[in-house]
Amino acid sequence: MAQYSKIMIAVDLSEDSAEVATKASAIAGGDTSGLHLIHVIEPLSFAYGGDIPMDFSGIQDEIHQQATQQLTAFGNAHGIPAERQHIVLGRPEVEIHNAAQEIDADLIVVGSHGRYGLALLMGSTANGVLHGATCDVLAVRVGDHD
Template identity: 65%
Template structure:
């Protein structure tokens, strides 16, 4: 196993994502690696394709505030410094790759639900992260 020095843990802030944080932090402790947490918020306009003539800025800001608060709690619970907690907007796989590059991460840890059938064909965040990463990716099976 590589000697990882900087680990980026990507979480969706669900209860299951704590399994991902546990695994990533355990690996970091073994290797004395620096830990960063990232949560990516998909803009509401992505979900609705801009077809609804509404101003989502207030709702988006509230979602962002709640996500930052939840990420801060996870960071506190796992002793991850506030400067190493990142809440960003965009497509998860794109933003995770970009953050890993910016930080010089040598490992990305993501959760995987082990989807099959139609869900697998449509893809997942873990799959997107795996196929575009310039560093190692650990997919932690969650929800089992």
């Protein structure tokens, strides 16, 4: 197994995120000095495609503020300091690739729900991260394992 010195952990801040972080920490041998966290917030305009003539900026700011608080608590619980916690706005697969390149990560760890069929065709973050990554990617199976 390759030795990884900089590991980007992509989390959605759901309860499954702890499983992803635990796996990344195990790969790092318990040494958290090379671990980075990233959480990507998708703009509300992506979800609604501009179909609703509404100003989402206040709601988007609230989402960002809550995500920052959650990521800070999550990072502290896993021994990852604030300077290695990243919150960005955009498409998850694009922003995870960008952040991994920026820190020169040699591994991205992301959770995967093991979707198949139509759900996979509709796209998943893990699938998007896998395709186009310039480093190794580990998709950790989370959620229901049926």
